[in-house]
Amino acid sequence: MLATGAAGSTQPGQGAAFSLILGIGDDAAVVRAPDGRVVATSDMLIEGTHFRREWSAARDIGHKAAARNLADIAAMGALPTALLVCFAGPGETSVDWVLDLARGIAEECATAGAAVAGGDTSYAQAIMVSATALGDLAGRDPVTRSGARPGDVIAVAGSLGAAAAGLALLAAGPSAGPLPADVRAELIGAHRRPKPPYPAGAQAAALGATSMIDVSDGLVADLGHLAAASGVRMEVASRRLAAEPLCPVTSLRAAAEALGRTGWRDWPASGGDDHALAATFRRAVVLPERWAVIGEVTDGGGVVIDGSPWTAGTAEASGGWEHFRS
Amino acid sequence: MLATGAAGSTQPGQGAAFSLILGIGDDAAVVRAPDGRVVATSDMLIEGTHFRREWSAARDIGHKAAARNLADIAAMGALPTALLVCFAGPGETSVDWVLDLARGIAEECATAGAAVAGGDTSYAQAIMVSATALGDLAGRDPVTRSGARPGDVIAVAGSLGAAAAGLALLAAGPSAGPLPADVRAELIGAHRRPKPPYPAGAQAAALGATSMIDVSDGLVADLGHLAAASGVRMEVASRRLAAEPLCPVTSLRAAAEALGRTGWRDWPASGGDDHALAATFRRAVVLPERWAVIGEVTDGGGVVIDGSPWTAGTAEASGGWEHFRS
Numbered sequence: 001m002l003a004t005g006a007a008g009s010t011q012p013g014q015g016a017a018f019s020l021i022l023g024i025g026d027d028a029a030v031v032r033a034p035d036g037r038v039v040a041t042s043d044m045l046i047e048g049t050h051f052r053r054e055w056s057a058a059r060d061i062g063h064k065a066a067a068r069n070l071a072d073i074a075a076m077g078a079l080p081t082a083l084l085v086c087f088a089g090p091g092e093t094s095v096d097w098v099l100d101l102a103r104g105i106a107e108e109c110a111t112a113g114a115a116v117a118g119g120d121t122s123y124a125q126a127i128m129v130s131a132t133a134l135g136d137l138a139g140r141d142p143v144t145r146s147g148a149r150p151g152d153v154i155a156v157a158g159s160l161g162a163a164a165a166g167l168a169l170l171a172a173g174p175s176a177g178p179l180p181a182d183v184r185a186e187l188i189g190a191h192r193r194p195k196p197p198y199p200a201g202a203q204a205a206a207l208g209a210t211s212m213i214d215v216s217d218g219l220v221a222d223l224g225h226l227a228a229a230s231g232v233r234m235e236v237a238s239r240r241l242a243a244e245p246l247c248p249v250t251s252l253r254a255a256a257e258a259l260g261r262t263g264w265r266d267w268p269a270s271g272g273d274d275h276a277l278a279a280t281f282r283r284a285v286v287l288p289e290r291w292a293v294i295g296e297v298t299d300g301g302g303v304v305i306d307g308s309p310w311t312a313g314t315a316e317a318s319g320g321w322e323h324f325r326s
Numbered sequence: 327m328l329a330t331g332a333a334g335s336t337q338p339g340q341g342a343a344f345s346l347i348l349g350i351g352d353d354a355a356v357v358r359a360p361d362g363r364v365v366a367t368s369d370m371l372i373e374g375t376h377f378r379r380e381w382s383a384a385r386d387i388g389h390k391a392a393a394r395n396l397a398d399i400a401a402m403g404a405l406p407t408a409l410l411v412c413f414a415g416p417g418e419t420s421v422d423w424v425l426d427l428a429r430g431i432a433e434e435c436a437t438a439g440a441a442v443a444g445g446d447t448s449y450a451q452a453i454m455v456s457a458t459a460l461g462d463l464a465g466r467d468p469v470t471r472s473g474a475r476p477g478d479v480i481a482v483a484g485s486l487g488a489a490a491a492g493l494a495l496l497a498a499g500p501s502a503g504p505l506p507a508d509v510r511a512e513l514i515g516a517h518r519r520p521k522p523p524y525p526a527g528a529q530a531a532a533l534g535a536t537s538m539i540d541v542s543d544g545l546v547a548d549l550g551h552l553a554a555a556s557g558v559r560m561e562v563a564s565r566r567l568a569a570e571p572l573c574p575v576t577s578l579r580a581a582a583e584a585l586g587r588t589g590w591r592d593w594p595a596s597g598g599d600d601h602a603l604a605a606t607f608r609r610a611v612v613l614p615e616r617w618a619v620i621g622e623v624t625d626g627g628g629v630v631i632d633g634s635p636w637t638a639g640t641a642e643a644s645g646g647w648e649h650f651r652s
Contacts, residue, residue, distance in 0.1 A: 040356075084368040
């Protein structure tokens with residue numbers, strides 16, 4: 001019955017057309033769950049709280065609404081199979097805007113290998129997009145937050161820091177200093193359309209990841225969730241975290257300079273919304289190149305960087321890491 | 327693998343504790359899908375659009391948000407297994423209000439045999455509850471809207487008309503005339519907490535229902551969806567529709583009188599939100615008492631009552647059915 005991916009597969013499933021047995025148009029959709037279990041997660045994007053229409057186009061918002069949920073599926077070690085979307089907005093919202101939103105959602109689902117399986121539309125004063133993603137475990141156990149053990153390595157797939165820097169650039173607006181156009185586009189693009197490394201989730205599960213989380217609150221905060229759930233300490237080495245290609249150091253440094261900030265390292269450490277995946281693995285596991293090792297799991301609690309306890313700042317802070325010695 | 331209900335079972339599954347493998351607290355939940363397929367549906371309730379806080383308590387809104395989605399699962403012939411809920415509201419919303427909402431959601435899930443599997447909370451100017459329900463087909467085919475055939479009978483499980491009458495009473499406020507307290511409570515209660523006949527959905531599937539729908543837009547509108555999807559005509563007999571126990575005739579008549587309305591029959595015909603189930607069955611099927619036959623499927627299109635084409639009115643209209651001869 002493991003039709004969407006043999007155990008040990010590191011590729012997404014056979015795609016949307018395979019997942020969807022019955023789509024939009026009835027009381028409910030029917031989605032394949034060949035594993036006999038279904039992974040499910042919901043969250044929402046609300047105008048003014050999660051996005052601003054002057055900063056993100058409808059298509060970007062669609063990408064992000066889908067990505068946030070699909071990344072949570074990947075973070076369980078599962079293959080995304082389907083997405084259901086509820087949209088509410090003011091009566092004056094243009095049809096083009098809504099169609100662009102739907103286009104962004106569909107594009108992101110296609111990237112993740114998931115089908116758009118259903119949804120609902122309604123009236124509300126502010127635009128709200130709520131989504132539920134479903135996924136298939138392909139015969140593997142879900143990778144929870146609680147399995148990290150001392151001796152494990154901590155590794156990250158995806159990218160860290162760019163989304164927070166892009167948001168800082170948007171917030172600064174014209175007050176930001178000059179910045180090469182491609183750097184600006186790279187960072188703002190990362191904020192508008194995060195690129196979760198979807199296949200890395202099932203890959204990590206196949207490699208026996210002991211814990212995993214979608215990095216949405218910021219790396220330190222999310223490693224803190226793993227530390228708390230697993231009863232361990234997460235020790236991160238700054239030279240591994242703040243290193244290409246995991247972290248776009250050159251671009252972040254340029255953005256910090258344009259913004260008159262003294263530091264850029266709080267972006268990869270505590271900036272949210274990149275939707276990288278952070279996981280822990282047994283030390284003996286040979287990790288594919290996509291997984292960058294950034295530290296190790298030890299006895300204790302909390303998150304330390306270069307041996308110092310870390311109090312999560314925000315990307316708005318100008319300080320960077322005090323304990324950074326580079 | 328059909329562990330939540332043997333094929334042909336007419337009872338809900340083994341309940342929430344069985345359905346939920348991994349609940350709230352990780353990136354996503356893991357829910358049993360023993361059938362190898364999962365039924366999924368989403369919709370939302372928005373303050374001002376779908377409810378008013380002065381008319382419904384938080385607990386009622388929780389019941390309704392869950393019921394709307396769980397009823398859609400039943401309408402596919404499936405057993406509800408899980409519900410994910412996103413809540414957004416203003417910062418000044420009291421914790422008690424939110425806890426009461428959660429209590430209503432949990433109570434309705436328990437009634438349907440589903441687990442509360444996850445969710446998200448956020449800030450928004452108006453209260454918004456978005457929910458996704460999951461269900462298991464227990465080895466049966468989903469009952470879609472498109473399988474009705476001429477010669478089938480049309481039957482309804484649940485109740486029709488009370489929710490719309492209750493809404494009319496709330497809308498009229500003090501301007502309504504006297505009404506026995508128990509009648510008022512019955513009708514307003516039906517608006518605040520619809521009671522979908524959850525087990526009837528899987529029962530209908532087991533009986534070979536050819537089409538089925540959750541009655542949320544009003545019976546005639548929803549039968550119209552079956553008629554359109556199936557390419558048939560739905561012929562309803564008013565004496566069967568406007569009859570106890572399917573329709574609380576005595577209470578509706580009293581409410582119409584209190585409201586100074588000349589008719590009450592548009593409530594069961596076009597009033598929404600009762601969340602009854604309407605289905606079609608082969609004529610030879612012996613239907614359990616819960617399923618009230620109200621008409622038959624014929625060649626043609628649309629919905630007719632007593633042979634006359636029906637244009638859906640609203641519960642706000644005062645006319646009733648012109649073609650009613652009673």
